[in-house]
Amino acid sequence: MTAGSAVLRRATPVDADAIAIAHIDSIRSIGPHFYPQQVVDAWAAGLTGELYVRAMNDGEAFFVATDPVDDRVVLGFSTHRNDPEEHRTAVYVRGSAGRQGIGSALFRMAEADVRTSGGTSINIAASIAAIDFYTANGFEEISRGEHRLRNGVAMACVFMRKTLDT
Secondary structure (H helix, E strand, O other): OEEOOEEEEEOOHHHHHHHHHHHHHHHHHHHHHOOOHHHHHHHHOOOOHHHHHHHHHOOOEEEEEEOOOOOOOEEEEEEEEEEOOEEEEEEEEOHHHOOOOHHHHHHHHHHHHHHHOOOOEEEEEEEHHHHHHHHHOOOEEEEEEEEEOOOOOEEEEEEEEEEOOO
16 A cells, blocks of 8 residues: 555554654654644654554554665554553654644554454554644544653543544
8 A cells, every 4th residue: 555655554563663763753853833842842752663562462463664676664654552441542653744634544453453353442642743634634632631641741632532433
């Protein structure tokens, strides 16, 4: 599958380090427009390939958009995980690959995985930077609040939900 000039596929543990690089790039290139530098730094801190391998081993599905010339370069990724009572997703795209349809195509892959898993809705804690993206992809705002990053730093976010047609 392709989107713009990217190749879309399910990720494997071999992609983990490249996913971490894309995640950090997305945060560092887009985050400063919406958050203070200390929040951006905390958000990007500790992102290593090991985190994504562990998540994959725990059942989280990852999808990647790769460079059509070099499959080892991840331009963006999406995830789907089924937490105890809800399906959750996330989408990150490198700053240089933004606004090319890659994020929406990756989201559709994660959404299809939710449907295959029997999910009827998807919940997210969207960064302020991602509100327009998720709204354009059918999410509705539930409330505003804070998300605690892995290192305990609070980050403003918007809790959103998308109800899936059955």
